[in-house]
Amino acid sequence: MEGNLNLTLKIWRQKNAQTAGKFETYQVSGISTDMSFLEMIDVLNNRLIEEGDDPVAFDHDCREGICGMCSMYINGRPHGPNRGVTTCQLHMRSFKDGQTITVEPWRASAFPIIKDLVVNRSAFDRIIGAGGFISVNTGNAQDANNLPINKDNADDAFAAAACIGCGACVAACKNASAMLFTSAKISQLALLPQGQIEAATRAQAMVAQMDEEGFGACSNTGACEAECPKGISIENIARMNREYFSATFSSK
Amino acid sequence: MTKIDAKIPNGNLAEKWTKFKSSVPLVNPSNKRNLEIIVIGSGLAGASAAASLAELGYKVKVFCFQDSPRRAHSIAAQGGINAAKNYQNDGDSVYRLFYDTIKGGDYRSREANVHRLAEVSGSIIDQCVAQGVPFAREYGGLLSNRSFGGTQVQRTFYAAGQTGQQLLLGAYSALQRQVGMGNVKLYTRHEMQDVVTIDGKARGIIARDSVSGALERHFGHAVLLCTGGYGNVFYLSTNAMGSNVTAAWKAHKKGAFFANPCYTQIHPTCIPVSGDHQSKLTLMSESLRNDGRIWVPKKENDTRKANEIPEDERDYYLERRYPAFGNLVPRDIASRAAKERCDAGFGVGSSKMAVYLDYAAAIIRYGKGEANVHNMHNPTDEEIQSMGKAVVKEKYGNLFDMYKQITGEDPYAVPMRIYPAVHYTMGGLWVDYNLMTTVPGLYALGEANFSDHGANRLGASALMQGLADGYFVIPYTIGAYLAAEIRTPSMSTDSEDFVKAEKAVRDRLDTLMNIKGSKPVDYFHKRLGKIMWDECGMARSEKGLKASIKEIQALQKEFWSDVKIPGEIDNLNPELEKAGRVADFLELGELMCIDALDRNESCGGHFRLEYQTEDGEALRDDEKYAYVAAWEYERQSSFKLHKEELKYENIKIAQRSYK
Numbered sequence: 044m045e046g047n048l049n050l051t052l053k054i055w056r057q058k059n060a061q062t063a064g065k066f067e068t069y070q071v072s073g074i075s076t077d078m079s080f081l082e083m084i085d086v087l088n089n090r091l092i093e094e095g096d097d098p099v100a101f102d103h104d105c106r107e108g109i110c111g112m113c114s115m116y117i118n119g120r121p122h123g124p125n126r127g128v129t130t131c132q133l134h135m136r137s138f139k140d141g142q143t144i145t146v147e148p149w150r151a152s153a154f155p156i157i158k159d160l161v162v163n164r165s166a167f168d169r170i171i172g173a174g175g176f177i178s179v180n181t182g183n184a185q186d187a188n189n190l191p192i193n194k195d196n197a198d199d200a201f202a203a204a205a206c207i208g209c210g211a212c213v214a215a216c217k218n219a220s221a222m223l224f225t226s227a228k229i230s231q232l233a234l235l236p237q238g239q240i241e242a243a244t245r246a247q248a249m250v251a252q253m254d255e256e257g258f259g260a261c262s263n264t265g266a267c268e269a270e271c272p273k274g275i276s277i278e279n280i281a282r283m284n285r286e287y288f289s290a291t292f293s294s295k
Numbered sequence: 296m297t298k299i300d301a302k303i304p305n306g307n308l309a310e311k312w313t314k315f316k317s318s319v320p321l322v323n324p325s326n327k328r329n330l331e332i333i334v335i336g337s338g339l340a341g342a343s344a345a346a347s348l349a350e351l352g353y354k355v356k357v358f359c360f361q362d363s364p365r366r367a368h369s370i371a372a373q374g375g376i377n378a379a380k381n382y383q384n385d386g387d388s389v390y391r392l393f394y395d396t397i398k399g400g401d402y403r404s405r406e407a408n409v410h411r412l413a414e415v416s417g418s419i420i421d422q423c424v425a426q427g428v429p430f431a432r433e434y435g436g437l438l439s440n441r442s443f444g445g446t447q448v449q450r451t452f453y454a455a456g457q458t459g460q461q462l463l464l465g466a467y468s469a470l471q472r473q474v475g476m477g478n479v480k481l482y483t484r485h486e487m488q489d490v491v492t493i494d495g496k497a498r499g500i501i502a503r504d505s506v507s508g509a510l511e512r513h514f515g516h517a518v519l520l521c522t523g524g525y526g527n528v529f530y531l532s533t534n535a536m537g538s539n540v541t542a543a544w545k546a547h548k549k550g551a552f553f554a555n556p557c558y559t560q561i562h563p564t565c566i567p568v569s570g571d572h573q574s575k576l577t578l579m580s581e582s583l584r585n586d587g588r589i590w591v592p593k594k595e596n597d598t599r600k601a602n603e604i605p606e607d608e609r610d611y612y613l614e615r616r617y618p619a620f621g622n623l624v625p626r627d628i629a630s631r632a633a634k635e636r637c638d639a640g641f642g643v644g645s646s647k648m649a650v651y652l653d654y655a656a657a658i659i660r661y662g663k664g665e666a667n668v669h670n671m672h673n674p675t676d677e678e679i680q681s682m683g684k685a686v687v688k689e690k691y692g693n694l695f696d697m698y699k700q701i702t703g704e705d706p707y708a709v710p711m712r713i714y715p716a717v718h719y720t721m722g723g724l725w726v727d728y729n730l731m732t733t734v735p736g737l738y739a740l741g742e743a744n745f746s747d748h749g750a751n752r753l754g755a756s757a758l759m760q761g762l763a764d765g766y767f768v769i770p771y772t773i774g775a776y777l778a779a780e781i782r783t784p785s786m787s788t789d790s791e792d793f794v795k796a797e798k799a800v801r802d803r804l805d806t807l808m809n810i811k812g813s814k815p816v817d818y819f820h821k822r823l824g825k826i827m828w829d830e831c832g833m834a835r836s837e838k839g840l841k842a843s844i845k846e847i848q849a850l851q852k853e854f855w856s857d858v859k860i861p862g863e864i865d866n867l868n869p870e871l872e873k874a875g876r877v878a879d880f881l882e883l884g885e886l887m888c889i890d891a892l893d894r895n896e897s898c899g900g901h902f903r904l905e906y907q908t909e910d911g912e913a914l915r916d917d918e919k920y921a922y923v924a925a926w927e928y929e930r931q932s933s934f935k936l937h938k939e940e941l942k943y944e945n946i947k948i949a950q951r952s953y954k
Contacts, residue, residue: 059866077569079701085574085817092815092870097862100869102362104535106575108697109460110366132700157506158867165483168363172475176468177427181347181766184418184425188382191436201429201454204461208365237427 046075048135051143052087054099057156064156066145076136080123081106081113083135100159108132108272111207114214115160116147121211121270129209129272149210151219153257164210166256167224174248175228177237196234203231205273212267212275218259223267225253226283227275233286243290250287299552299925299937302727303407308945309389312411315728316771320778327352330777331785333500333515335487335542337364339459339758340741341521342466343765349473351770356513357470357479358502360486360537360872365467368523368535369761372459373580373694375441375451376758378416383440387448389413394946396756399445399625400721400749401899401915402948403555405923405941407728408746415767416759420452422766426465430454442585443754445625445953451755456580456694462758466765485511486872487542488800490518490549490737493792497549497737501793501800505872508865510797512788516780517736517773520546521765524720524742526559528880528887529832530824532717533565533578539876540883543724543743551732552925552937554725554745556883557891560752560900561833562718563629566701566711567649576716577701579652579694581754584622584629586657586687587711589613591641591650601643601651601710612636620953627751627900627913628953630715634833635911637714644712653710658683715833719757721748721900722890725925725939729772730764733925736776740764745923750899807874808864812857816873819854823847823877823884831888836904840892847885848932854881886926886934893936896920917948 049072057064071087078086081103088098104112113130117123123133138144146160154162204227212223229246232238238245261280268277304311322330330353334345337359349355359367379392392413397404420438424430430452431439440449454461473479484505491499491512499514525540526532547553564579590609597604612632614621624632633650636642643649662683666674674682684707688695698706724732724739726746731738741761748756787793826846830839854877862868897906897913898920906914923939 075570075572077703078572079574082572082574086572089815089817092859092861093813095861098870100867104361104366104537105368105371106536107371107533107577108700109371109457110361110368110535111363111370112361112366127696128700132697134700134703136703161867164362168365168471168474168481168483171468172471174475176472177425178472179422179425179469180350181343181422181469181770182418184421187380187420187424187430188437190424192432193436194432194434197429197432197436200427201431201461204429204454204464205457207370207460208363231429232427235427235429237425 046073046078046135048074048076048138048140050074050138053143053145054160055147056099056159059158060155074135076134078135079106079131080115080117080133080135081131100161102161103131106131109207111209114149114162114209114211116149116214118145121149121214122272126269127272127274129207149214151213151258153219153221154210154213164208166221166258167208167210169256170221170225170249170252171228173252174241174245177232178241190236192235200231200234203227203234203275203279206275207273209272211270211272213258215266215270216259216262217264217266218262220261220267221253221256221258222261222280222283223271223275223277225249226279229283229286230279233282242286243293246283246286246290299725299733299939300727301405301939302729303405304728308406308410311407312414319771319775322774322778322781324352326781328354329785330354330780331356331515333513333518334358334521335500335519336367336521336523336743337467337470338367338369338521338523338741339463339466339761340743340765341367341519342463342470343762344519344521344740344769345479346466346469346473347766347770348773349478355473355479356482356515358482358485358487360484360505362483364470364481364483365464367463368538369463369758370460371535372758373456373578374582375443375453375458375755376419376462376762377443377450377753377755378420378452378759379413379450380417380420382438383449385448387450391448392416392450395446396747396753397749397946398951399751399753401751401913401951402749402917402921402943403898403941404747404749406943406945411768412747412760412763415763418767419759419762423462423465426469428454428461428465430461441582442623444581444584444623444629445620445753451582453582456582456691459758462762466762487545489545489796490734491793491796492549492734493786493790496735498786499788499793501797503800506867508863508868510800512793512797514786514788516777516783517738519738519740519769520724520743521740522743524723525880525883526717526720528823528884529717529827530820531568531573531576531828533562533576536575539879541876541879543739544879544883546724546732546734546737548928550734551737551739552725552927553722553886554923554925555722555750555890556887556926557831557894557901558721558750558899559717560626560719560721561630561715563626563633563715564652564713565716565718566698567644567646567714577697578716578718579698579711579713580691581626583652583691583694587622587652587654588656589622589650589652591636591643595640601653610641617953624953625751625753630833631902633715649712649714651710652713654687654706655710658687658707661686717832719752721745721750721752725923729775730769731776738769738773740769750901804864804871804875807858807871807878808860810856810858810860812859814857814859816858816860816870816877819850819858820877820880822850823881826850827884827887831891834902834904835891837892840888843888844885847881847888851881854878885932889934890924890926893924894920921948
């Protein structure tokens with residue numbers, strides 16, 4: 044035992060997409076405050092394996108807050124209680140001895156559950172595939188410094204591009220809307236001169252794909268921005284709406 | 296003995312690539328439509344290759360084990376990407392980038408490949424900007440640069456501390472565009488289990504759908520492995536949890552030689568281990584050494600807090616030992632110097648296995664600079680601090696935040712504690728100039744190959760190499776092979792070779808599931824990691840390596856008789872996936888020790904205690920060891936060495952000095 048936290052975990056268990064799921068309760072003890080939340084789950088899982096039980100399936104990869112794979116809904120909030128962090132960067136020092144922690148998967152019909160805490164977020168890939176790019180084949184480019192870009196615009200584009208595609212915005216929204224995710228990409232490219240040529244078709248195609256995937260409408264409550272681990276601003280949604288409407292009005 | 300031929304074009308170094316491009320056989324557009332290419336891995340190398348090849352008209356399939364191609368671990372690269380643009384007018388050139396890379400690699404890489412890398416580096420920046428990658432810019436709207444280790448020019452392009460993320464998202468966007476157009480078929484949550492060879496050529500793969508557990512057969516006229524490095528053989532590394540050697544190792548067992556496996560990079564600036572629960576280590580970008588100063592107390596076993604230790608009682612040991620490069624010496628040298636200080640009893644923090652990376656001086660310097668910019672003539676200390684912190688935040692904010700999250704300490708107020716950790720592997724599948732392995736039709740790109748970094752990679756060169764291979768090298772070199780394949784029709788996957796390969800994979804998975812032993816996969820992985828870190832990490836010795844080979848062999852036996860894998864074979868089963876990867880790491884670890892034992896010299900990341908200069912620097916033996924060690928798999932625990940001699944025709948090989 045290296046730590047002193049004793050915790051009660053209520054974790055959503057679901058064998059696969061076809062079976063119904065339910066909460067199971069587990070006790071863990073001796074948890075160090077230096078552990079990350081996922082390392083705490085590792086401790087639980089290794090114990091479950093040794094006891095002959097099926098460990099909790101969860102998505103994770105880089106464990107440094109950038110790949111966007113981890114996706115736990117902890118005590119009613121995507122990525123847990125702290126602002127601006129992913130689950131893998133949430134450390135156990137944010138919890139108290141004796142606390143009960145509830146862990147669920149992202150809940151959204153566009154993110155079907157695969158197993159336990161693992162959901163399918165491929166809808167995001169399809170939204171990007173619909174228009175989240177600049178059509179420039181390899182080898183087409185001019186010299187990079189032939190295109191000066193106002194620093195403020197470049198910085199704003201970067202801030203929007205910092206989205207990690209984790210889906211916390213969708214999980215936080217009562218309508219399971221993907222507006223923050225979609226608008227971040229539309230904004231990034233709309234802020235840059237390279238993105239202007241396709242701006243109208245991009246906004247229309249990405250919004251159409253977003254709707255087709257079954258994401259809900261914007262609730263205007265700002266929960267997405269509050270829960271985004273990368274601080275993606277809700278201003279992006281306003282920019283997307285401008286792009287979308289101007290594209291719609293001017294479309295042939 | 297199979298002869299290895301690097302197929303380096305004739306002619307002057309600076310003309311080789313141009314001549315090659317102008318004379319390599321072409322495949323006409325109507326034939327490209329009938330040629331299928333399989334790409335494994337969706338990081339910088341895989342995504343850029345898949346997108347570029349699909350743009351050319353080839354039929355491409357991409358496989359990744361993650362839930363989306365955007366998750367590949369290239370996403371986590373922080374500091375930047377090198378390119379010989381000379382935008383800063385500070386004397387950079389293609390030749391200088393080439394020279395720095397060869398020297399940085401301690402004269403153990405291939406001249407022709409490295410020169411090509413330097414030549415295409417500028418086009419990468421152009422391409423990325425055209426895609427909308429938001430690189431850092433100056434007020435005039437032009438691109439900003441910074442310095443990295445092992446160089447004296449500013450040639451590194453960056454996007455805060457998230458350069459890898461932005462580059463990968465650029466390549467991912469290009470890839471998704473091709474997916475949307477139907478030119479690339481994407482298979483996420485799929486892991487390659489084996490390469491299928493027919494009549495000696497790579498003709499496809501067996502993949503496992505991680506969600507259903509189903510095995511699938513896929514045909515390709517060529518197979519590209521863009522599967523990254525094998526740093527997770529050490530258990531703890533800065534790699535993602537899922538990063539693995541499996542695809543490369545399966546290829547190795549099917550005839551692809553594995554080159555220089557012992558060349559691993561231990562990165563000097565990582566967050567130290569906090570306890571036994573540690574599952575991975577986190578890098579603090581090398582770019583932090585631009586502005587941060589590294590030090591330990593002059594007094595042994597000093598227990599005072601960092602801020603209580605006066606300036607004259609601090610040992611800025613890198614500045615002391617290497618005045619010409621100071622804190623910006625290459626990674627291998629910085630790592631060994633940190634280990635030396637900690638081993639000698641000068642380490643800091645509760646574990647004493649850490650050194651300080653201090654931003655106090657940089658904050659003041661930047662603060663004063665800002666005061667000048669804003670015409671403040673008598674700024675207060677507080678104003679200087681606050682403006683300085685704002686500049687540091689803009690440059691490195693996400694890194695500082697990450698440090699605070701992980702350690703609970705505020706790096707703006709107290710120096711960061713750092714220690715070296717496994718980060719990158721220079722070794723990998725042996726490839727020729729065309730990036731083809733010793734199996735015809737099987738290619739390796741990016742970190743998965745061995746080609747460009749010699750015994751030590753310079754910072755900000757991994758992103759450059761991954762994208763160079765994918766955007767600008769493979770689209771040309773693959774023509775040399777595929778031009779002769781236009782008469783090969785798409786093959787049925789019902790052939791005996793595919794059926795046999797699938798059965799072998801199935802049998803192995805069944806065997807793993809049926810062991811029903813007593814220990815989880817992690818137990819074995821941690822033990823392997825400890826052996827590798829202790830004996831095949833920052834310092835290696837004949838005695839230690841010989842003992843390790845025996846220990847690893849014993850651990851392999853134990854694994855195959857006592858591992859316990861829960862769950863089902865036909866459902867999502869992360870433990871089964873891990874078990875397959877660790878089984879391969881156990882074999883690779885053995886080969887790494889064998890390779891390290893063979894190389895009776897010290898060079899770059901490979902440091903043999905028996906071979907060092909009087910002042911503790913690496914001692915190369917160019918007479919005997921100026922070769923690439925390419926290992927052929929014969930059978931379990933038996934590997935045959937082939938040597939590719941390295942000829943330096945343009946650079947005079949010299950002792951590497953950063954003093």
